[in-house]
Amino acid sequence: MDQVFGNLALQDTITAEPYIEIEGGVSLRGDISLAGAKNSALPSIVAACLSSDEVVLHNVPVEINDVRLLIELLIEAGAKIEIHQNSLICCGSGWKGGALDELVAGKIRHSLLLLGASAFWGSSLFLPLPGGCSIGSRKHDLHVLAFKAMGFDMIENEMGLLLNESRINKESNIVFHYPTFGGTINAIFAGVRGNGTKVTIYNAACNPEVIDVINLLNKMGAQIRWVNNNALEIIGVPALRGTVHNIMPDRIIAATLISATGITKGNVNIHNISGEVLAAELTTWRKTGLQIDETTYGLTVRWTKRLQPVDVVTSAYPGFHTDIQPLHTALMLLSDGTSTLTETILDGRFEYCYQLAKMGANIEIVPGNFNCVNGAAGQIAIIKGVDRLKGSDVVATDIRGGAAVAVAALAAEGNTKITNIYQIERGYGNIIDLFGSLGANIKRVSESK
Structure with missing residues (x-):
């Protein structure tokens, strides 16, 4: 990174780190097809x-x-x-x-x-x-x-x-x-x-x-x-x-879209995805009250009422995917009650929760009485649903944590600025088009100094 900045220092104009800007409050609606996983x-x-x-x-x-x-x-x-x-x-x-x-x-x-x-x-x-x-x-x-x-x-x-x-x-x-x-x-x-x-x-x-x-x-x-x-x-x-x-369609992007549809009170049709590859996640999310139907072309996701809290414990496939747990956290932020998320695979996976807290989320990270698969001490996130989220300046801590704050920003009141978006773009080719095609007010900004 020093070499890059060293080269840029010779130019008259320096391009600052790009960021994502989201104006929340729009319900996602429409049809979308998935890219390769x-x-x-x-x-x-x-x-x-x-x-x-x-x-x-x-x-x-x-x-x-x-x-x-x-x-x-x-x-x-x-x-x-x-x-x-x-x-x-x-x-x-x-x-x-x-x-x-x-x-x-x-x-x-x-x-x-x-x-x-x-x-x-x-x-x-x-x-x-x-x-x-x-x-x-x-x-x-x-x-x-x-x-x-x-x-x-x-x-x-x-x-x-x-x-x-x-x-x-x-x-x-x-x-x-x-x-x-x-x-x-x-x-x-x-x-x-x-x-x-x-x-x-x-x-x-x-x-x-x-x-x-x-x-x-x-x-x-x-x-x-x-x-x-x-x-x-x-x-x-x-x-x-x-x-x-x-290459098969990306089930984690499908999960991202489901989470975003639920938190924004939307109605989205996701094409070329089989519910079988998300069986554990769909079972969980249907319990929240989110309406998810399998169709000949994929999945239809529709919000009909305030979501109910549902606890999750991550585990190896066919269990609830550790990469999808940040998206479940986002979905629970506006739920009607308290839920817990127990991460058994990787320690340190809840860093993104501190970014969600900047937006008004009520999340407490507590020690778990267990070790993760990698041998480190496990943690549990306690998520208490709130009535609303507010826009804020946040950081994408990792790929899926970054996606979680973007999903939360879609439902937040006001403007959210997400930096360190390189992390998001490690797993999402164009998250701007992904959400923008469904009506979200989202853009990628590159400032020059």
């Missing part, structure tokens, strides 16, 4: 680089910051990627591995997945400690466990992770104590190539996004199958072939 697109782009043939991906949210950063890292590692609007043409035949750029890798947690790609290609790779959202202690120990269980030579120190050139075991068993999303994907990438090698992953993540990536790899010739509800079996094949694949 970020959490499927990122691992799918890496998967598409596991073939010497061209793999074409459609419905890729290429405008998202994390997608652009991942593409930059993959090209640095030797992959070839062409961008054609919302489609990518990927080829991994030039994979060379090496040491990844610390500044880029440090901004995105999905940089971890390049370890799996390098294991696939038999290349060494040094990964500086990965970044992402600052929401607690996000460990990579399960990734290391998986690589070592498969026989790969992995060295871990305070600088980062080093994968040395090594071969996969003939047969491997990986046992996760928690169904880790990234750990499961990395183990799959490292295990799909081989001459009849066998990898079994117990307690594998079964998120819809994981299923989408598995479907892509199987279309490329991989042999991946579920042997029961939470165990995956991977039989290594000599090579993967080219194919064409459409």
Whole structure:
């Protein structure tokens, strides 16, 4: 960042940090279709680089910051990627591995997945400690466990992770104590190539996004199958072939729209989304009194009365998604009573609540008598519904926390200014159009000094 400001200092005009401005009080109404899912697109782009043939991906949210950063890292590692609007043409035949750029890798947690790609290609790779959202202690120990269980030579120190050139075991068993999303994907990438090698992953993540990536790899010739509800079996094949694949719609953006519709007393039709991928969340939100109906094209969401408080405990899929809990918090801000939100996955996930408090939200964060999945002390948010919110100057603390304050601002009286919007744009390609197309008074402002 210093280099950027240093270069700008030579110019007569400096562009200040952009921000989002929202004038609240408008009920969202209309129809909207969903873009491709970020959490499927990122691992799918890496998967598409596991073939010497061209793999074409459609419905890729290429405008998202994390997608652009991942593409930059993959090209640095030797992959070839062409961008054609919302489609990518990927080829991994030039994979060379090496040491990844610390500044880029440090901004995105999905940089971890390049370890799996390098294991696939038999290349060494040094990964500086990965970044992402600052929401607690996000460990990579399960990734290391998986690589070592498969026989790969992995060295871990305070600088980062080093994968040395090594071969996969003939047969491997990986046992996760928690169904880790990234750990499961990395183990799959490292295990799909081989001459009849066998990898079994117990307690594998079964998120819809994981299923989408598995479907892509199987279309490329991989042999991946579920042997029961939470165990995956991977039989290594000599090579993967080219194919064409459409990235699934983004269920977290769908959840964002549902939350925004509920808090603004709106009526919105969300196209190309299945209620099945949000089963736990829809069950919860219907209990609040929000009317959510499944249709042939997707979901219809309609506010009919003041929402009732409903408690939530986050858990692995098919439970209530930790990425969606900030959106539930936003939905509860104007509810008729008190609700609790127990975060069991990541500590430090309630930082956004202090921003909501600036808008008049009544939220208390208290210690929980439990530890999160990452081993840190858990917390509970106690949300007491208020009659109204007021606009304020707030900060986007992370992707989904930033989305939560934006959702709250839509219902607040007056003007809200949201800074640090880089975080929001890591997961939402164009949140201005997303809400603006449904009638919201929202704009992105870039000031010059």
